[in-house]
Amino acid sequence: xxxxxxxxxxxxxxxxxxxxxxxxxxxxxxxxxxxxxxxxxxxxxxxxxxxxxxxxxxxxxxxxxxxxxxxxxxxxxxxxxxxxxxxxxxxxxxxxxxxxxxxxxxxxxxxxxxxxxxxxxxxxxxxxxxxxxxxxxxxxxxxxxxxxxxxxxxxxxxxxxxxxxxxxxxxxxxxxxxxxxxxxxxxxxxxxxxxxxxxxxxxxxxxxxxxxxxxxxxxxxxxxxxxxxxxxxxxxxxxxxxxxxxxxxxxxxxxxxxxxxxxxxxxxxxxxxxxxxxxxxxxxxxxxxxxxxxxxxxxxxxxxxxxxxxxxxxxxxxxxxxxxxxxxxxxxxxxxxxxxxxxxxxxxx
Numbered sequence: 368x369x370x371x372x373x374x375x376x377x378x379x380x381x382x383x384x385x386x387x388x389x390x391x392x393x394x395x396x397x398x399x400x401x402x403x404x405x406x407x408x409x410x411x412x413x414x415x416x417x418x419x420x421x422x423x424x425x426x427x428x429x430x431x432x433x434x435x436x437x438x439x440x441x442x443x444x445x446x447x448x449x450x451x452x453x454x455x456x457x458x459x460x461x462x463x464x465x466x467x468x469x470x471x472x473x474x475x476x477x478x479x480x481x482x483x484x485x486x487x488x489x490x491x492x493x494x495x496x497x498x499x500x501x502x503x504x505x506x507x508x509x510x511x512x513x514x515x516x517x518x519x520x521x522x523x524x525x526x527x528x529x530x531x532x533x534x535x536x537x538x539x540x541x542x543x544x545x546x547x548x549x550x551x552x553x554x555x556x557x558x559x560x561x562x563x564x565x566x567x568x569x570x571x572x573x574x575x576x577x578x579x580x581x582x583x584x585x586x587x588x589x590x591x592x593x594x595x596x597x598x599x600x601x602x603x604x605x606x607x608x609x610x611x612x613x614x615x616x617x618x619x620x621x622x623x624x625x626x627x628x629x630x631x632x633x634x635x636x637x638x639x640x641x642x643x644x645x646x647x648x649x650x651x652x653x654x655x656x657x658x659x660x661x662x663x664x665x666x667x668x669x670x671x672x673x674x675x676x677x678x679x680x681x682x683x684x685x686x687x688x689x690x691x692x693x694x695x696x697x698x699x700x701x702x703x704x705x706x707x708x709x710x711x712x713x714x715x716x
Contacts (some may be wrong), residue, residue: 369625374426376624376647377617378404380470380654381429387469388431388462395458398434398449405429417449427617431466435685452685456676463669470655474593477648478586481641489575489585490524500568505554507543509572514549515542522588524571526595531556533599536565593652601656617707620650622714663695 382404392399398417405423412421435450451459481487492513496503513521516530517540530539538555556565575585624646631638658666669692676682 369621369628372628372643373617373621373624376643376650377426377620379647380473380651381405381427383469383473383651384466384654384658385429385431387465387467387472390469391462391465392431392433392451395454395462396449397451397454397458397462398447399431400434401430401432403430403432433462436689452682456673456682460670460673460677463666463673464659466666467655467658470651470658471590474590474648474651474655475586477644477651478589479583481644481648482582482585482589483579484637484641485578486637487641489582490571491573491575492521492524492527493572494569495572496569500566501554501557502568504568505541505552507541507552507554507569508545511543511545513541513543516540523585523592526592527567529592529596529599531565531567533603534565539567589648590652593649594656596649597653597656619706619709619714620646664692664699665695668692668695 385402385404389399389402400417401419401421403421403423405421405426406428407424410422410424412419414420433451434447435452447453451462454462482489494502494507494511494513495509496507496511513527515521516527519526519530521527521530534556536556536558538553540551541554542549542551544550554567556567558564559566575582577585624643627642627646628639631642659670661667661671669688672683672688672691682688
């Protein structure tokens with residue numbers, strides 16, 4: 368069951384990404400050679416018009432291949448008028464950036480569906496203050512609404528949980544609202560031997576009461592939370608603050624899907640679907656952000672070359688750009704192998 372949910376979730380996220388490239392390419396008159404979902408040998412493929420559509424064996428990744436991209440995939444050895452390289456630079460930029468943008472669009476649609484379910488509890492950043500805690504000592508009271516932490520805007524209670532986890536016990540400037548008046552106070556979290564974490568001395572207090580369309584603003588907050596989560600995770604990875612156990616690939620995601628399914632199946636099909644959609648929301652945001660990184664073989668890497676073209680008034684030779692992306696592809700293939708065995712080690716080690 369976990370594998371089925373994984374294929375559905377990953378397929379939805381990948382198709383939305385590649386469809387973004389596909390749609391803008393068609394609108395810009397760029398010839399799409401192949402639209403593929405998955406990797407490896409073909410399971411099913413057919414050709415319609417100028418494009419080959421493929422479903423591949425491995426349910427990870429996908430591709431939207433353009434004629435003339437990286438100097439390859441030309442028609443009968445020569446580039447036609449629909450070649451990627453013959454399109455205007457802004458047409459190519461819009462086509463490349465459309466993939467990540469469609470991931471964010473999918474994320475927003477998924478978040479809208481999740482928050483529209485009446486039984487879904489949206490926990491607000493209003494707090495119940497504990498006795499003898501750091502928050503009460505600093506002057507906070509039950510019912511206060513947290514507005515920001517160290518200048519970072521807060522809209523959901525789980526944003527405070529994420530901040531607390533990453534803050535590692537440092538003093539925090541807390542802006543809060545009480546009776547319509549905003550105030551500021553500094554709080555020094557206290558280490559709890561029982562939980563092994565630093566605590567502010569408060570916990571969740573209230574839930575959103577809006578219904579219907581009034582709930583849709585929380586869809587943006589949910590997506591915003593996923594963006595912040597992804598960005599800060601990448602920041603910690605670059606800074607070496609994450610360990611091997613914190614990194615997961617497809618196998619790790621399948622395991623997470625399986626654990627989520629086991630934890631929620633007793634609550635009924637609706638909650639299984641909602642939790643799977645939460646995973647899809649996070650994965651879609653992750654894919655959108657990761658692809659915008661300025662690294663070879665990623666959309667962000669291609670955007671770098673296109674922006675260089677805008678600045679210098681002429682493109683980098685496709686063969687040279689293709690070589691850079693090929694080296695990047697080799698690197699990411701090696702990274703995938705590492706992540707695969709890392710997932711196995713995390714699960715069975």
